[in-house]
Amino acid sequence: LTNGLHAQGPNEANYDEAKVPKYVLPEVLRTTSNIEVKNKTTWESVRRPELIKLFEDNIYGQMPKKYSNIKYTVSNRDANAMNGKAELKQVLIEVFNNNTSVKINLVLFVPNAAKKPVPVFLLINNRGKENTDPTRATKSEFWPAEMLIDSGYAIAAIHVTDLAPDDKEKYVNGVLQLYPDQLTADNGMKAIGAWAWGASRVMDYFETDKEIDATKVAVVGHSRGGKASLFAAAEDQRFAMCITNCSGNTGAALARRQFGERINRINASFPHWFNTNYKKYNNNENALPVDQHMLIALVAPRPLYATNASKDLWADPTGTFLSLKNAEKVYALYGKKSNLPATPPGINQPIIQSPLAYHNREGDHNLTAYDWSNFIRFANFHYKKGK
Ligand code: GCU
Numbered sequence: 001l002t003n004g005l006h007a008q009g010p011n012e013a014n015y016d017e018a019k020v021p022k023y024v025l026p027e028v029l030r031t032t033s034n035i036e037v038k039n040k041t042t043w044e045s046v047r048r049p050e051l052i053k054l055f056e057d058n059i060y061g062q063m064p065k066k067y068s069n070i071k072y073t074v075s076n077r078d079a080n081a082m083n084g085k086a087e088l089k090q091v092l093i094e095v096f097n098n099n100t101s102v103k104i105n106l107v108l109f110v111p112n113a114a115k116k117p118v119p120v121f122l123l124i125n126n127r128g129k130e131n132t133d134p135t136r137a138t139k140s141e142f143w144p145a146e147m148l149i150d151s152g153y154a155i156a157a158i159h160v161t162d163l164a165p166d167d168k169e170k171y172v173n174g175v176l177q178l179y180p181d182q183l184t185a186d187n188g189m190k191a192i193g194a195w196a197w198g199a200s201r202v203m204d205y206f207e208t209d210k211e212i213d214a215t216k217v218a219v220v221g222h223s224r225g226g227k228a229s230l231f232a233a234a235e236d237q238r239f240a241m242c243i244t245n246c247s248g249n250t251g252a253a254l255a256r257r258q259f260g261e262r263i264n265r266i267n268a269s270f271p272h273w274f275n276t277n278y279k280k281y282n283n284n285e286n287a288l289p290v291d292q293h294m295l296i297a298l299v300a301p302r303p304l305y306a307t308n309a310s311k312d313l314w315a316d317p318t319g320t321f322l323s324l325k326n327a328e329k330v331y332a333l334y335g336k337k338s339n340l341p342a343t344p345p346g347i348n349q350p351i352i353q354s355p356l357a358y359h360n361r362e363g364d365h366n367l368t369a370y371d372w373s374n375f376i377r378f379a380n381f382h383y384k385k386g387k
Contacts, residue, residue, distance in 0.1 A: 013260055015313050023256035025326055026290060028297050029333075040333045051298055052235065054290050059250065061189035061275040063197060063235045064179045069096040072205050075105075079112075082136060086111055086149045090134055093205050097178035102163065104198055107134045108156040110211050111149045119216030119383060120154035121243075121375065122202055124195050124232070126166065126225035132157035141369045142222070151376045154212060158202055160225065164194035164272075171272040186276040192224065192250075193275075196232035203238050216240050216383060220375070222367035223315070224273070227251040234298035241382065242304045243375055245367050248315025250274060252306040254292055254326075255285045257319040293326035296356070300327065301334035303382045305357040305375060310347045312365035318344055324356045331355050350374045353381050 014020070029037040029047070037047045056062050073092045081088035086109040093104040110118060123143050125132050131142040139146070148155040164171040172183060175194035182188035189197070199219050206214040218241035221229030226247030233242035244252045249261035250273070264282035267274065281288050296304060306324055308317035321344040328338040339354035348370075350359035357378050361370050 013262065013265070013314070014258060015260065017259075017318070020257050020259055023286065025254070025256060025293060026288075028294050028326065028330055032289075037333075043330065043333055048298060051290065051294050055231070055234065055295060055298075057187040057275075057277060058281070058289060059274050059278050060196070060231050061187055061193040062182060062185070063189065063193060064182070067095050067097040067178060070094070070201065070204060071096075072208065076134070081109060082146060082149060084112065085146075087211075088134055091205060093201055095178065095201055098180060100177050102174050102178060102198075104158055104162045104201055106156060106158055106202055106205065107132050108154065108212075109145050109149055110154045111152055114152045114154075116211050117213035118152070118154045118211060119213050119218070119240075119379065120156055120206065121148060121218045121220050121379075122199060122206075123155075123157040124199055124219070124221040124225040124228050125157045125159045126195075126222065126228075129159055129161075132159070141372070142367050144369050144372050147369065147372055148376065151380075153376065153379065156202065158198055160191070160195045160198075160228075163198035164191040166191060166224070166272075168270070168272040188275055190272050190275055191270075192228050192231060192273045195221075195225070195228035196235060199229070199232040199239075200236045203236060207238075214238070216379075218243055218375070218379060220245070222246060223248065223251075223365065224270075227273075230295055230299070233302065233304070234295050237302075240302055241379065242299050242302065243307075243378075244304070245307045245371055246309055246312055246315050246365050247306070248312075248320070250278075250292070251315070251320075252292060252296060252323050253316040253319035254323050255281075255288060256291055257316060257322070258285060259319050260314040260316040291323075291326075293323040296323055296327035297330035300330040301336045301355065303355050303357065303378065305352075305378050307358070307371055307374075308360045309365050310360055310362050315365065317360050321358055321360075324358055328356060350377075352378050355382075 076090040078088040091106040131140040164174045171191040220243040222245040226244040230244040233239045336355040338356045
């Protein structure tokens, strides 16, 4: 495995732009009954719900909205964390349904100097728990809490293991226990749906925390976590902003390009991520009634930032950029003009002053301080906090 390229086998991945097949994307502004969507009213009342259902039924599974109870307990609080710069709150979010519960451990730092309520970035952490260390003994670029606090933002994180362990057998031990019907349905929720569901429960909590501006919550994820942050923002319109970092196949990248990772590979390696119906599209991308530009479009008109890394061809940087471009017309229905160029910008040339933002960072598949510093600039621009 060199340069982020995965081993080539019988289903070898294509990394050659010349071998991308000719493809026609399904039309985002045309309903299944063949009506052209010309305004946001038809988009919101007809096409948007139709697309949500298509993504649920064919890819991510259903998103259960009901539960019997939710409880928030502050398990640890430190008013003077980070040498007095921030307040630390560790909140246990316990959600009850079907006579059982899941416990979501939220780590939250709130800047002491900032005017309240304050906007927040919420990371769906798919990597080691140490990345979001509340004691700050361990610091990581994956979740550079001090950088966000110094910029006047609150920063929060949850870990995917609390919701659905990232394992093809153990993923059932979490949110799925609350919704047993999902386990047997062909369009049932699996791990990535459960992670997105968890982000929405944190949103429920933010709506009760007077220090947090629940109208300014950015949901952030890297790679498999970025697939979840994108689906979460599509499903839950309370998220004001979405950041999908190196999310690649079944994230921000177009499936029909068949570049880098493909559906057959992702379903073979991670059968617990997407629903059973999705397996029908193995080596059959063109049969999908959707493509990933439509998932981006479901975030409209809210600001969305997608990224790639130059050596991470597995996640198809060009296919990600094209996904954004093909969602522009839905943002336009809201009068939101994208400032993305016609072709992908160069490496380390972020396009930030746009509702659809993009960068391709030099380097490997990762979430870094460079990425976060641009997310801050993006939020500053859209929240009009100055440049
Ligand atoms: C694998 C997988 C990707 C995923 C990535 C990650 O490479 O094939 O789809 O995005 O892991 O989560 O880091």
